Amino acid sequence: MPYAANSSRRDELLAAIGVNSVEDLFADVPQRFRVPLTGVPNGIGEGEVLAEVGSLLARNITADDAACFLGQGFYNRYLSPALRSIVSRSEFYTAYTPYQAEVSQGMLQSLFEYQSIVGELTGMDSVNTSMYDGATALGEAARMAYRLKEGDAFLIPHAIHPDKKSILKNYLVGTPVKLVEVPFDPATGQVTAKALAATASKHRVSGAYLESPNAFGVLEEVLPQAKSILGADTPLVVGIDPLAQAVFEPPAAFGADIVVGEGQGLGIPLQFGGPTTGLFGCRKEHTRKMPGRIIGMTHDKAGRRAFCMTLMTREQHIRRSKAMSNICTNESLLSLSFAAHCALLGRSGLTRLAQTNMGNARALLDTLGAVPGLRAPLFKGPFFNEVTVGVPCDAAWLADACAHDGVVPGVSLSRAFPELGETLTLAATELTTEASLVRLKAALAKHLKAAPKAQAAAAHQGGRT
Amino acid sequence: MAPDTAFRQARYDEPLLNELKGSRSDAWTGKALRVFDPAWLPGILARRTALTLPDVPEPRVVRHYTRLSQMNFGIDSGPYPLGSCTMKYNPKVNEEVAGNPKFSRLHPASPAAHAQGMLEMMHKLQLWLAAISGMHAVTIQPAAGAQGEWTAMLITRAYHESRGESQRHEVVVPDSAHGTNPASAAMAGYDVVEIPSKDGAVDLDALRAAVSKEKTAAFMITNPSTLGLFERNIGEVARIVHDAGALLYYDGANFNAILGKTNPGVMGFDMVHFNLHKTFSTPHGGGGPGAGPIGVVEKLAPFLPVPIVGLKDGKYSLDYDRSHSIGRVKGYWGNGGMFVRGYTYIRLFGADGLTENTETAVLNANYIHHRLKDVFPTDVSPTSPRMHETVLSGVKVRDARGLRVADIAKRLLDYGIHAPTVYFPQIVEEAIMIEPTETETKEDLDAIADALLAIAKEDPELVKSAPHNTAVARVDEVEAARRPILTWKDA
Numbered sequence: 001m002p003y004a005a006n007s008s009r010r011d012e013l014l015a016a017i018g019v020n021s022v023e024d025l026f027a028d029v030p031q032r033f034r035v036p037l038t039g040v041p042n043g044i045g046e047g048e049v050l051a052e053v054g055s056l057l058a059r060n061i062t063a064d065d066a067a068c069f070l071g072q073g074f075y076n077r078y079l080s081p082a083l084r085s086i087v088s089r090s091e092f093y094t095a096y097t098p099y100q101a102e103v104s105q106g107m108l109q110s111l112f113e114y115q116s117i118v119g120e121l122t123g124m125d126s127v128n129t130s131m132y133d134g135a136t137a138l139g140e141a142a143r144m145a146y147r148l149k150e151g152d153a154f155l156i157p158h159a160i161h162p163d164k165k166s167i168l169k170n171y172l173v174g175t176p177v178k179l180v181e182v183p184f185d186p187a188t189g190q191v192t193a194k195a196l197a198a199t200a201s202k203h204r205v206s207g208a209y210l211e212s213p214n215a216f217g218v219l220e221e222v223l224p225q226a227k228s229i230l231g232a233d234t235p236l237v238v239g240i241d242p243l244a245q246a247v248f249e250p251p252a253a254f255g256a257d258i259v260v261g262e263g264q265g266l267g268i269p270l271q272f273g274g275p276t277t278g279l280f281g282c283r284k285e286h287t288r289k290m291p292g293r294i295i296g297m298t299h300d301k302a303g304r305r306a307f308c309m310t311l312m313t314r315e316q317h318i319r320r321s322k323a324m325s326n327i328c329t330n331e332s333l334l335s336l337s338f339a340a341h342c343a344l345l346g347r348s349g350l351t352r353l354a355q356t357n358m359g360n361a362r363a364l365l366d367t368l369g370a371v372p373g374l375r376a377p378l379f380k381g382p383f384f385n386e387v388t389v390g391v392p393c394d395a396a397w398l399a400d401a402c403a404h405d406g407v408v409p410g411v412s413l414s415r416a417f418p419e420l421g422e423t424l425t426l427a428a429t430e431l432t433t434e435a436s437l438v439r440l441k442a443a444l445a446k447h448l449k450a451a452p453k454a455q456a457a458a459a460h461q462g463g464r465t
Numbered sequence: 466m467a468p469d470t471a472f473r474q475a476r477y478d479e480p481l482l483n484e485l486k487g488s489r490s491d492a493w494t495g496k497a498l499r500v501f502d503p504a505w506l507p508g509i510l511a512r513r514t515a516l517t518l519p520d521v522p523e524p525r526v527v528r529h530y531t532r533l534s535q536m537n538f539g540i541d542s543g544p545y546p547l548g549s550c551t552m553k554y555n556p557k558v559n560e561e562v563a564g565n566p567k568f569s570r571l572h573p574a575s576p577a578a579h580a581q582g583m584l585e586m587m588h589k590l591q592l593w594l595a596a597i598s599g600m601h602a603v604t605i606q607p608a609a610g611a612q613g614e615w616t617a618m619l620i621t622r623a624y625h626e627s628r629g630e631s632q633r634h635e636v637v638v639p640d641s642a643h644g645t646n647p648a649s650a651a652m653a654g655y656d657v658v659e660i661p662s663k664d665g666a667v668d669l670d671a672l673r674a675a676v677s678k679e680k681t682a683a684f685m686i687t688n689p690s691t692l693g694l695f696e697r698n699i700g701e702v703a704r705i706v707h708d709a710g711a712l713l714y715y716d717g718a719n720f721n722a723i724l725g726k727t728n729p730g731v732m733g734f735d736m737v738h739f740n741l742h743k744t745f746s747t748p749h750g751g752g753g754p755g756a757g758p759i760g761v762v763e764k765l766a767p768f769l770p771v772p773i774v775g776l777k778d779g780k781y782s783l784d785y786d787r788s789h790s791i792g793r794v795k796g797y798w799g800n801g802g803m804f805v806r807g808y809t810y811i812r813l814f815g816a817d818g819l820t821e822n823t824e825t826a827v828l829n830a831n832y833i834h835h836r837l838k839d840v841f842p843t844d845v846s847p848t849s850p851r852m853h854e855t856v857l858s859g860v861k862v863r864d865a866r867g868l869r870v871a872d873i874a875k876r877l878l879d880y881g882i883h884a885p886t887v888y889f890p891q892i893v894e895e896a897i898m899i900e901p902t903e904t905e906t907k908e909d910l911d912a913i914a915d916a917l918l919a920i921a922k923e924d925p926e927l928v929k930s931a932p933h934n935t936a937v938a939r940v941d942e943v944e945a946a947r948r949p950i951l952t953w954k955d956a
Contacts, residue, residue: 001814001818001821001822001825002556002813003553003554003556003903003904004821004822004825004903004904005904005906005907006825006828006829006903006905006906006907006910007821007822007824007825007903009907010825010828012907013828013829013831013832013907014828016832016835016836017828017831017832017835018835019831019850022824022827022828024850025824025827025828025831025850025851025852026695026726026827026850027850028694028695028697028849028850028852029695029723029726029727030697030699030700032700033699033700033727033731033732034726034727035599035727035728035731036725036816036820037596037597037724037725037728037816037819037820038596038816039592039593039595039596039597039816040593040596040597040811040815040816040819041812041815041816042815042816042817042818043812043813043814043815043816043817043818043819044812044813044815045813046556046558046813049558049809049812049813050558050561050562052812053562053565053586053805053808053809053812054562054565054567056582056585056586057562057565057567057568057582057583057586057805058567058582059581059582059585060567060568060571060575060579060580060581060582060583061575061578061579061580062566062567062570062571062572062575062579063570063571063572064566064570066579068572068575070572070574070575071574072574073796074572074573074574074797076570076572078493078494078495080492080493080523082523082526082527084564085527086526086527086530086531088560089530089531089534090539090541090555090748091534091535091537091538091539091541091542092534092537092539092750092751093539093555093560093748093749093750093751094539094540094541094542094555094748094749095537095538095539095540095749095750095751095752096545096547096550096552096749096751096752096883097749097751097752098751098752099547099884100538100874100875100878100883100884101937101940101942102875102878102932102935102936102937102938102939102940103474103537103538103878103883103932103935103936104537104538104751105533105536105537105936105937106532106533106534106535106536106537106936107533107537107751107752109479109481109533109536110530110533111751111752112481112951112952112953113481113482113483113953115951115952116481116482116483116952116953116954117482117518119951119952119953119954120516120517120518121516123514125951125952125954125955126949126951126952127951127952129752130752130753132608132609132612132795133608133795133796133797134796135793135795135796136608136612136794136795136796143652163793163796163797164796166792166793167792167793167794167795167796169792170619170791170792170793170794173619173622173653173654174651174652174653174654174655175654212510219507219510221507221509221510223509223510224509224510245512246512246516247506247511247512248506248510248511248512249510249511249512249513249514250512250514253513253514262796269569269570269802270569270570270571270572270573271563271568271569271571271801271802272568272571272572272573272575272580272583272797272798272801273573273796273797273798273799273801274573274608274754274795274796274797274798274799274800274801274802274803275608275753275754275800275801275802275803276796287949287951293752294949294951295951296945296946296949296950296951297945297950297951297955297956298940298941298942298944298945298950299940299941299944300937300938300939300940300941301930301938301939301940301941302937302938304478304937304938305478306937306940306941307940308940308942308945309942310942310945310946310949310951311946311949312946315644316611316644316645316647316648317643317644317645317889318644319644319648320644320647320648320657321647321648321650321651321657322651323644323648323651325648325652326611326612326614326615326645326648326649326651326652327609327611327612328609328610328611328644328645329608329609329610329611329740329742329749329752329753329754329755329757330609330752330753330754331608331750331753331754332750332751332752332753333748333750333751333752333753333754334750334753334754336751339482340526340530342518343482343518343521343526343529343530344490344492344523344526345490345492345494346487346489346490346492346518346519346520346521347490347516347517347518347519347520348489348490348520349490349492349494349520350516350518351516352494353492353494353495355497355501356494356495356496356497356501358501358505359497359498359499359500359501360495360497360498360499362498362499362505363498363499382505382506382507382510399576400576400578403576403578403579404578408572408575408576408579411574429495430494430495430496430497431495432495432498433496433498434498437498
């Protein structure tokens, strides 16, 4: 067998141990429980595996093959060969969790730098090394808010992706906290100060979540007022897009207690949704209530600067059932990738990248505005790189039809927001080109002409909810 | 004192990124289709706070990370016998597959018609994991073992509630359990009851006393246990748990000890999690990513998270049709990068090779155990064969030479060998938990054993002041916790 040299040297090892056969080593496994493995084919050679897997994957149609306007936390972005080279260093990717700090300084310093960069983007004093993704980071934040303040309601915007809401609901199982939604203004797509105040006043609030951009891509201008509306003792959790933070004020400036975000958009390949990293930071006074692994700066016995895992009494391997979270294996390598990408971009590159994304999203909106029949934009609220439009037919049908022509025009949230009618939410990035916009416009125009009316098309089901 | 081992780790005074002197960033950021207009930024949200991130040319950034990598020890650097963590060699063919742009450039919201190759791999992975575990259905959504455990606890809740038995509020775990077990149960709202072990096995009387129809929701157990011993009474354990109407949970951290020899299904388990980053060789990434799929028996299948990858009329799709689903636990479909690596590994070894790997892993662990058992003797079931790992004790060396296993572990680093897990499981005094895995050669196993035996005889001062050959000397963790410096702003 490859990579298991001793499989051909069994007799040598058995003789040394003083047993007759490998079977003797399994003597404690009762015979009645012995079953051979069936249902998995026998092994094949490395060359055959590569060919087989290669031809399977070749059937995928990726962001390189089609004009892709998909977003919702995951963006089609450029990753430099230098980044791939850095993350491919096997000293990083084949290491375990850095429990032995003395031989793990590389990973530890990289993660300390990651924490620092997320601190710069969000203004948070304390940042952990990762959550699984943006959605689970929000789940952990809701639990943490409840640790900071008792209550039975966690406020979320109605304009939240339904998958995120489902995950959040599961993270609150076992607590008395229920989700309460704050409506959005149908004209702007934003939470208003009035709606936030009205909802908060009706509940014993353990915490409140606002995200900017929200599920429709709209920026929440209520953020600077949110903390004063909620009251100083109510934890404010803010969801961010890390790239947008290059041009937007850190939520700390608005009194945020916890900041979470999906990290994929900065330095992590699409990979059909994972692995990615979930950003999580908080104000200094809340640090000991924070979930996840944290790296600290200290020194070694000789007085040299050194790094190690710290404040571990919050974690499961020390506190067991009293831990702040059960998280153990996290997404460290993706956090390293996030930080290395930011380092390669630098402050000026990061800012330029955010501006390019904004500019290309304006070009996208202009394109959509020129397609007869679309309401573009659906909301008046300001946006970063993602925009929602109204569609005069079944949006899922339209998306499917365009996909056949090699144009993936965005995500439809119509099922989650039936009050809006049929909608598509589209994203632009630095990889959006004039040519891809021309293709988008042509595909939309062609299929809108042939589209059945929204109601007749409702029979077309079976997609995602 | 001249340490005389052959290992030297690189040692740089590499500055933090924010300390690097830069000039400009030449990174490619695309061609803007509209010239940026500051008016696009709503005034009250626009950034006013300065962003501290240096503009450093690419070559300097690459050197920064290359130097840092050289101050990091991975399985590619040397033996990594870290017990419970299954640090086996990560085949490079896995990385080749994961780097294929036909996977890495696939957006998760792509229509199913655009993801048929990926969905087929995910579907096959579900089927293979079900076959390997003897379970009825599998979800690959959970991101890590602990998330799999927690998902299973959510399913446990939903199952009991569906039967009108929501009074069951306790989850029982043995005192040898991984910390994630009690933490996952507590996170799902359960009260956790720990029961003692007896000679390295579940104390059946303690289990009988702990479980009841009135309050027990589930019993979580690792088999082989964290002591590296197979739970001989697992049949009786399953009977006791099921008689009380509770569910039996298999922590798959040690699956690599039984794969192909037996499976959790035949042993009577109701739920199983897998660690693709242990058993199926996906690299651990310095702490993650992983993937923690779970399998369940038929009666629990309606409660699994959605979606599951389905196959109908030759087309693969994301299937949301699940009557009692708990909903979602993770964004999109799980850690795809781990799926393609795990798929590749299973395809490469197959049923025959996976079984052989199990046997070799167990053989290697027993060989190490044999070499060390006299100097680091254990009184836990001393004559039983070990499974994939062995838990030894440093009590004898401590009493004779005044050395703690923490010091021995640090000194082992000087030999170019990663430290074993120490002080876990907590029920063994001065525990040294060694898991060599199947990918270490006899020469590597001897190097690990020889080093530990040599350290036991070394000058105690040399050992207590170790490590000497690593990037930094012993790190002051107490100071780090006393005065936390968590970002460069604090430094």
